[in-house]
Structures are given as structure tokens and as C-alpha cells.
Amino acid sequence: MDPPNTAHLRVPAPRVLGACLACGSRVGGLCQALDTSVLDDVSAASQRFHLEARRSLFRAGDPAGQIFFIVAGVVKLYRLLADGRQQVVGFRFPGDMLGYAAAGSHGFDAETLAPGHFCRIERRHLDALLRRHPHMERRMLDLCLRELSATQDHLVSVGRRPAEARVAEFLLGLHAAWMKRGAPPEALPMPMTRADIGDFLGLTLETVSRSFAGFKRRRLITEPAPQTVRLLDMAALARLAEGEAEAA
Amino acid sequence: MDPPNTAHLRVPAPRVLGACLACGSRVGGLCQALDTSVLDDVSAASQRFHLEARRSLFRAGDPAGQIFFIVAGVVKLYRLLADGRQQVVGFRFPGDMLGYAAAGSHGFDAETLAPGHFCRIERRHLDALLRRHPHMERRMLDLCLRELSATQDHLVSVGRRPAEARVAEFLLGLHAAWMKRGAPPEALPMPMTRADIGDFLGLTLETVSRSFAGFKRRRLITEPAPQTVRLLDMAALARLAEGEAEAA
DNA sequence: CGGGCTTTTGATATCCTTCAACTGTTGTGG
DNA sequence: CCACAACAGTTGAAGGATATCAAAAGCCCG
Numbered sequence: 315m316d317p318p319n320t321a322h323l324r325v326p327a328p329r330v331l332g333a334c335l336a337c338g339s340r341v342g343g344l345c346q347a348l349d350t351s352v353l354d355d356v357s358a359a360s361q362r363f364h365l366e367a368r369r370s371l372f373r374a375g376d377p378a379g380q381i382f383f384i385v386a387g388v389v390k391l392y393r394l395l396a397d398g399r400q401q402v403v404g405f406r407f408p409g410d411m412l413g414y415a416a417a418g419s420h421g422f423d424a425e426t427l428a429p430g431h432f433c434r435i436e437r438r439h440l441d442a443l444l445r446r447h448p449h450m451e452r453r454m455l456d457l458c459l460r461e462l463s464a465t466q467d468h469l470v471s472v473g474r475r476p477a478e479a480r481v482a483e484f485l486l487g488l489h490a491a492w493m494k495r496g497a498p499p500e501a502l503p504m505p506m507t508r509a510d511i512g513d514f515l516g517l518t519l520e521t522v523s524r525s526f527a528g529f530k531r532r533r534l535i536t537e538p539a540p541q542t543v544r545l546l547d548m549a550a551l552a553r554l555a556e557g558e559a560e561a562a
Numbered sequence: 563m564d565p566p567n568t569a570h571l572r573v574p575a576p577r578v579l580g581a582c583l584a585c586g587s588r589v590g591g592l593c594q595a596l597d598t599s600v601l602d603d604v605s606a607a608s609q610r611f612h613l614e615a616r617r618s619l620f621r622a623g624d625p626a627g628q629i630f631f632i633v634a635g636v637v638k639l640y641r642l643l644a645d646g647r648q649q650v651v652g653f654r655f656p657g658d659m660l661g662y663a664a665a666g667s668h669g670f671d672a673e674t675l676a677p678g679h680f681c682r683i684e685r686r687h688l689d690a691l692l693r694r695h696p697h698m699e700r701r702m703l704d705l706c707l708r709e710l711s712a713t714q715d716h717l718v719s720v721g722r723r724p725a726e727a728r729v730a731e732f733l734l735g736l737h738a739a740w741m742k743r744g745a746p747p748e749a750l751p752m753p754m755t756r757a758d759i760g761d762f763l764g765l766t767l768e769t770v771s772r773s774f775a776g777f778k779r780r781r782l783i784t785e786p787a788p789q790t791v792r793l794l795d796m797a798a799l800a801r802l803a804e805g806e807a808e809a810a
Numbered sequence: 811c812g813g814g815c816t817t818t819t820g821a822t823a824t825c826c827t828t829c830a831a832c833t834g835t836t837g838t839g840g
Numbered sequence: 841c842c843a844c845a846a847c848a849g850t851t852g853a854a855g856g857a858t859a860t861c862a863a864a865a866g867c868c869c870g
Contacts, residue, residue, distance in 0.1 A: 393718050396804050401718040416707030421714065451699050458706040459664030465713045466669065470641050470649040473720045473764030477858070507816065516721030518859055523818060540867085556644050725826070755848065766827055771850060788835085788848095 359439035364431050367505070371412065371424040371432070378415040379437050384408050387430015388505050392513060393422045402514035403465065405506065407491050414440075414454070428505040428541075472516040475557055480515040481525040482554040485535065489545055501542045607687035612679050615753070619660065619672040619680070626663040628682050632656050635678015636753050640761060641670050650762035651713065653754065655739050662688075662702070676753040676789075720764040723805055728763040729773040730802040733783065737793055749790045 362385070365371070371382055374393060389406040403422055406412055412424055414437075444451045471483050492502050508519040508526070515522070529535045534547045534554075545551060610633070613619070619630055622641060637654040651670055654660055660672055662685075692699045719731050740750050756767040756774070763770070777783045782795045782802075793799060 393714065395718065395722060399722055401721045403714045403717055414707070416704050416711065421711045448696050448699070451696070451703065455699065455703045455706060456664050458703060458710060459662070462706060462710045462713060463664065463669045465710060465717065466641065466651045469651055469713065469717050469720060470643065472717060473649050474643060474647055508818095509816085519817080520819085520860085521858060523816095524858095527818070756850095757848085767849085768828085768851085769826060771848095772826095775850070 356435065356443065359443070360433050360435040362431060362433050364429070365426050366429045367426055369426050371426065372420050373423045374420055376420050377418055378413055378420050381414050381435050381437055381440050382412040382424070383433040383435075384410050384412070385431035385433055387432065388427045388503070389430075390425050390427050390506065390510055391422050392425070400513050401516070402510060404461075404468070405488075405491075405514070408495055411457070427510065428503070471555075475555075477515075477517055477521050478525050478528065479555050479557050480517065481511070481522060481529070482551040484511060484515060485529075485543065485545060486548065486551055486555055488543070489548070500544050501538055502544065503541060504543045505541050604683065604691065607691070608681050608683040610679060610681050612677070613674050614677050615674055617674050619674065620668050621671045622668055624668050625666055626661055626668050627685050629662050629685055629688050630660045630672070631681040631683075632658050632660070633679035633681055635680065636675045636751070638673050638675050638754065638758055639670050640673070648761045649764070650758060652709075652716070653736075653739075653762070656743055659705070675758065676751070719803075723803075725763075725765055725769050726773050726776065727803050727805050728765065729759070729770060729777070730782075730799040732759060732763060733777075733791065733793060734796065734799055734803060736791070737796070748792050749786055750792065751789060752791045753789050 360383075365387070371389065372378075372380070384406055386408055389410075389412060390402055391404045391406060391412070392400045392402040394400050400423075405427070406424075408430075413420060415421055444454065471480050475483070488502055488504060489499070493499065497503065506514075508522045511517075512519045512522045526535070526537075529551075530537070532550075534545070534550050536544050536546060538544055608631075613635070619637065620626075620628070632654055634656055637658075637660060638650055639652045639654060639660070640648045640650040642648050648671075653675070654672075656678075661668060663669055692702065719728050723731070736750055736752060737747070741747065745751065754762075756770045759765075760767045760770045774783070774785075777799075778785070780798075782793070782798050784792050784794060786792055
């Protein structure tokens, strides 16, 4: 039932101090700075669950009463436009945290792309936790600042670069995301459809498909299995992403 | 020497408890939750200065040793691309804070658009302050989350909307920014050039110019003075921004 | 085997960019 | 005081990158 590569959709074993006992997640890097007493705190308040592909975790406008962590799986974050089209603001991977919003309600929809395991904690519990462990609040701020920077990067890509450069950048980003999580470089899980990628990059699915076709023809990538890519020439992709014309 | 509308580029008098003594700024809303002892802390560590238009506050890659607050003036935040083009990630207005970066260095360039007054504080002083007043760290997080949400909005605009919709959205955003600061709706300061706006919206300056021309012809806006706009039909602009065709 | 979904590929359309010329304004130095 | 350079803005014409429309092929699953 699961795609063949589910194993890589799972977060690797925590490397630093210990895991969230309830869900086994590194909790978006948050846990790395925590001692076991804090982890007990988290574990006590959190609960694990499973979800199929293409299920909603939460919707834009929903009261942001819960925070989610990805144990295994990939999630698409997107905003719906009036005409039904969508803009994907980001993809999230194992270990990532979702749904911590400033106002009382979520600013975007979150939907699973691959079946996976998730961990849920009440917002009020997390907030209480943050009050009890001030250095965690610091970590949250750092996390948010990094996310802001990533979104700005994305904005540059969408705003100023030609189609192939955007697709190349997406592939390099996917690679980086999986490398950080210890997935094998020769088969990166890519559970998103061409339409998802197009909605992420501000392109149509046809343009994305043509870019992939071009990359495959030029031996920059292959798709060894469904929902799987391998980057054959990262240097060339990087040059493309920067907007340079190709040498060869 | 200053443009005629400098007064509106200044932050209104603080409404809540008191101002940063050194710079008179509300410090991006941060001060609103602070008692006077904290304000003294801020004031002691900060210093004020003046800058002409088109001067750099800091550059991408610079060590982020200082945080800035805008007392009066408008600032453009942008990333430079390899080919010299730029993507503006945002504009900042009186009362806003700039330059609080996650990593050690700034992620973008900051440049004044209008001459103005600014306030500078050492990063280490602000961090010390945050440690001493934990509820301020909370405020910083909220600020960052809001900025993230705004950047995602912007991404939707740049990624999925036609040119006129983006320009309309920019104008409405400008209006909202100034309303929050008590500027007169009949003459919104707009110190950015068509090129700046284009770099913000992912358009060329010509396309921006044509959109403005179209809006003026249709009596949606006027430019009563240089670097000044007035929105005549916000409802129509809002409809345009949403991507609907016009009724009339 | 058939239905639905994703992907691919082709032909055409269109929005926006690019290139170019011209205007208006501002500041400056003769 | 005016000529002139520099810059912001406007407008037009042409071309191109990407969207749109369309059809067919591949794939999964019932």
C-alpha cells in the first residue's frame, strides 16, 4: 500500500539527547537542546497518529489549536486562491514542525503527500512548555527566522527566474532536504505531482513536465522509480538555477 | 531638501506606555508590552542617526551585529542576483525593526528610499535584553511569524497573479501600512520608483508604469504630487487584486 | 478490462518582457 | 540664469517565454 520508498520518509533516529518518547521525532530540531525532563514534558502532552496520502492536517482559517510534527511523510503547505488555484508555500519533511501560527488561526492549508506518521500536541501545552523552558522559545525564534529566510529565497526564485531555473532550484532543494535527513542520494523520494511542483514554483504542470523532460534528455536527472528522482549532475543544475546558460 | 511629505514618514507618537527614550520609536510594536525599566534598558543601549535617500543600512552577508529601527523614512529590503537584478523582499516603514537575523549575517540588503531617522542597537545588547525580559522574546516570535505570513502572501501574489493584480495589491498594502501609522489616506507617501515596485512584484518597470497608467485612466488612483498616491476606488482595486475582471 | 489520474507532447495564444524613443523633472556648473 | 546631464517615467512596437487548450499514452486500482 505504501510506495516502495516509505523508509526514507521516516525521520532518522535522534542523534543528540533522546527522542520525543511519544512520537520518536526529533521535533524539528527543537529537542536537540532539551534535557530529558523537557522531553518527558513533550511526550506526556503529545499523541501519535497515521494518515494516508492526500489528507488534510489542517486548513487555512482553522483555529490553530494544535501543533504537528512529521515523524514520517511529506506535507504540502499551500494557500487557496479565489479561483481555486493554489500557491504552495512550502513542503515539509520528517522532523519538521507545522502549524505554529502567530494569530489564533492557520494561515495556510496543510495536506499529506505521502502516507505517514505524525505527532500532535495541543498549542496550549506547547506554550506552557515554552514558558517553562525559555531556551526553547529562543529555538522557536531561530526556526522562524530560518523559515522566513527560506521563504524569501523562494520569492526570488518565483519572482525573477525562468522556468528551468526554478525547477532546478526545486530539485536542489529537495536534495538538500533529504540529505539533511540521511536519505540515499541515488533515490530521492519525490511524492509531489507535477501540479504540486508547478503550484510551488508559480508554473503550470505542463511547463514543469517539459523542464523535467529536458533535464532527463540532457542526463541531468533520472527517475529510477515512480515518485523518485536522482540528480546526476548537480553542478549543471546549480548553474541552471543561478540563471546561467549551459556550457555543454 | 526633504520631499514635501516627510512628516508622514515619521512614526506617530507612541500610544501605550512610552517611547524608546533615545530614538522616540515604538520599536516595531515591541515597546507596547514593556514597562519603563525595559525602555530605559533599550534607550541606554541605542543611538540615533540620520540618513539620506538611497543609502545602505546594511548589506547581505554583513555580520548582523546591529539591529535597526525606523523612526522616520522608508526602507527597501532586497536580494541581489548574480546578473545584477534584484528581488525586493519587502518595504519597511516607521516603527519597523530591521536586521534581526537568525544566522550571524544579514540575508538581504537594506537601503533607504526616503531620507529619514533611524535608531541602532547592538545585537548583543538586544539579546541580553531579551534574556532579561522573556516576554519580549515572545513578542519577537510573534513579529517573526507575522512577517513570515506576509512574505507568504507576497509569494502568492508574485507566483499566481497577473500584473495588474499585483500592482493593485501593492497599492492596497501601501495603504494599509500607512493607515496603521496614521498617515492621511488622501496622500500616501510612495518614495519607491517604478523599478523598485517592479523588483518587488516580479515585473519590469515598464509593466508597472503601464499598470499605473491604466489605473489612473480608469480613475482608480491619482498621483496628487510626486512620490504620492491616492487610492480613489479601493473596492475596485481589491477586486482587481483578487483577480476578478472589472465590472464597469 | 475499464475508469480515473498523472504525465507527456503538440499547437496556438497571450501576457509580459525587451528594446527603443521621447518627455518631464531636478540639480549643477558655466 | 540657462544649458545640459542624469534620472524617472511614459509610450510604442516586436518578440519570446510560458500559459492555455487539446489529445493521447501510461499507470494504478478496482
